[in-house]
Amino acid sequence: MHHALGGAAYVSVAKSYQAVPYLVLLFFVEKILYVMTWLMWLTKNLDSLPTLFADSPVTAIFYSVYGAGDLVFGVFFLWVACNSCSKRTLEQLQSLQFVSLNPFDEHLNPL
Numbered sequence: 001m002h003h004a005l006g007g008a009a010y011v012s013v014a015k016s017y018q019a020v021p022y023l024v025l026l027f028f029v030e031k032i033l034y035v036m037t038w039l040m041w042l043t044k045n046l047d048s049l050p051t052l053f054a055d056s057p058v059t060a061i062f063y064s065v066y067g068a069g070d071l072v073f074g075v076f077f078l079w080v081a082c083n084s085c086s087k088r089t090l091e092q093l094q095s096l097q098f099v100s101l102n103p104f105d106e107h108l109n110p111l
Helices: 002-012 021-055 057-095
Strands: none
Touching (some): 021 057
């Protein structure tokens, strides 16, 4: 159920992700938590992987690599969030009206 909700959240912002960079950053945090959980499981169960490969190769492959996929997607979400934040910041800066304090500017000194 949780993965279905996560997938629905990804799809819901797919076309408007630039408007919600902090939500995309939250997706990154979620993926990093999965990676940390995977690494803890892997270090705890590393000795049992050969037996698991012998008994159930598909299960062993899943447990061996699923965290790497989450890491890739986590880095992707981080890149998207950072890129969206920098674009928003640039747009906000470009929309600001700056007042010149230079006394030699033409609009301040019409002579």
